[in-house]
Structures are given as C-alpha cells and as structure tokens.
Amino acid sequence: NKESSSSRGALIVLEGLDRCGKTSQSGRLYKYLEERGHSVESWRFPDRNTGVGQMISSYLANQSQLDDHAIHLLFSANRWEKRSLMEEKLKSGTTLIVDRYSYSGVAFSYAKGLDIGWCKAPEIGLLAPDLVVYLDISPEKAAERGGFGDERYEQLEFQKKVAGSYLALRDSSWKVIDATLSIEDIEKKLREVVLDCMKACHKGKPLSQLWP
Numbered sequence: 001n002k003e004s005s006s007s008r009g010a011l012i013v014l015e016g017l018d019r020c021g022k023t024s025q026s027g028r029l030y031k032y033l034e035e036r037g038h039s040v041e042s043w044r045f046p047d048r049n050t051g052v053g054q055m056i057s058s059y060l061a062n063q064s065q066l067d068d069h070a071i072h073l074l075f076s077a078n079r080w081e082k083r084s085l086m087e088e089k090l091k092s093g094t095t096l097i098v099d100r101y102s103y104s105g106v107a108f109s110y111a112k113g114l115d116i117g118w119c120k121a122p123e124i125g126l127l128a129p130d131l132v133v134y135l136d137i138s139p140e141k142a143a144e145r146g147g148f149g150d151e152r153y154e155q156l157e158f159q160k161k162v163a164g165s166y167l168a169l170r171d172s173s174w175k176v177i178d179a180t181l182s183i184e185d186i187e188k189k190l191r192e193v194v195l196d197c198m199k200a201c202h203k204g205k206p207l208s209q210l211w212p
C-alpha cells in the first residue's frame with residue numbers, strides 16, 4: 001500500500017542499567033515485528049565488530065586502559081561510524097531496534113564525574129531516536145539477576161551512579177517500563193509503545209537530530 005511503500009522506519013532505542021533486560025526484549029520485539037512482515041533490524045551499541053568497537057571491547061574487558069575522555073569519544077565515534085547506514089536504513093523503511101545509544105554514552109561517563117555538557121557534545125548531529133524506552137530497575141534488583149560478570153562497569157556502586165545519571169537525562173518523552181515485571185508483560189507494554197511510534201513515523205514524522 002501507499003503508506004508502507006513511501007514511509008520511513010522508526011528509530012527505537014532501549015536504555016537501562018546492566019541486566020535490565022534490553023537484550024531479551026530487543027530479541028522478542030524483533031521477532032514479533034519480523035513475523036508481522038515489518039522490515040526491521042536489531043542493532044546494539046557498542047558495535048564490537050568495527051575497529052573502534054574492538055578497542056571498546058578490549059577496554060570493557062579490562063584488557064586495556066584509556067583515559068575517561070578518550071573512551072567516551074570512542075563510544076561516540078562508534079555511533080558516528082554507523083550514522084549514515086542508520087539514516088539509509090530508516091529512509092528505506094527499515095525500523096531499527098537499538099540496544100543502548102547516546103544516553104548510555106552520557107550516563108556512564110557522567111557517572112564517572114565528567115561534565116554532562118562535555119559528554120553530550122560529541123553526540124550532537126547523530127540521529128535522534130523516535131522513541132526511547134527506559135527499562136526501569138533498581139541497581140540492587142538488577143544485581144540479583146545472576147550476579148555481575150567481569151566487565152569493567154559491572155559493580156553495584158558504579159551502577160548506582162549510572163542510575164542517577166539516567167535520572168538526570170530522562171525527559172518526559174521517554175517511555176518508562178517497570179523492568180521487574182515478567183518478561184511477557186514487559187514485552188506487551190513495549191509492543192504498544194513501539195507500534196504507536198511506528199505509526200507516527202509512517203505518517204511522516206520527520207527524522208531529527210540530537211539533542212532536540
């Protein structure tokens with residue numbers, strides 16, 4: 001039909017603390033949309049497959065050390081290296097479900113004590129999400145989910161600071177879903193907000209850039 005052939009995809013971003021369930025939910029949402037015939041892709045940041053992504057991966061695994069500012073800029077560069085592909089996909093009608101985006105970039109670096117304005121600056125000009133869904137869980141509850149692994153940020157005290165950063169970043173456009181509900185209940189709520197957003201994009205909502 002006319003609407004689907006000329007309309008763009010939606011940029012859907014999932015954010016939240018480590019273990020909040022982003023990976024589980026993006027997988028389920030992807031499957032749901034794909035089975036209904038939507039053009040959809042599942043993305044995640046950091047994208048560890050690029051050269052920059054490999055540097056980030058080694059840093060997260062504690063195999064290399066980097067100044068806090070330097071790693072911040074690498075995370076941002078990792079989004080910039082995917083920006084044009086992202087725009088191409090969206091304009092050609094593909095919806096992208098993205099597990100972590102610029103908000104993770106700012107939240108984690110701000111939690112280390114970097115200036116929030118400085119943290120946001122390298123993100124300016126990246127595509128703004130059409131929808132940010134925050135999967136809301138306390139750091140303590142998240143830590144109960146199988147314990148933390150060995151990666152750099154997987155410590156309760158640091159996750160508490162990250163939770164504070166997200167609070168500073170959230171705005172009224174974010175959809176907040178209680179991440180302590182059952183996987184199925186979260187999935188249902190997520191579908192509702194995502195389908196609404198996709199409709200708005202189909203109807204011609206323009207793409208915009210960070211920070212609006």
Ligand code: Z5A
Nearest residue numbers: 018019020021022023024045046075104105108153182183
């Ligand atoms: N980072 C950054 O500093 N700057 C940036 O710009 C970006 C990222 C983009 C990358 O981690 C690290 O980089 C991350 C932020 C930082 N550090 N931390 N922390 P990652 O993306 O590779 O890993 P992660 O985002 O932390 O994801 P995760 O550990 O894979 O968690 P998740 O995807 O949110 O959750 P999950 O894997 O779906 O679920 C975790 C467990 O909980 C699992 O056993 C599930 O079965 C269970 N689960 C899920 N949902 C539920 C519910 N509803 N009830 C009960 N149990 C559940």
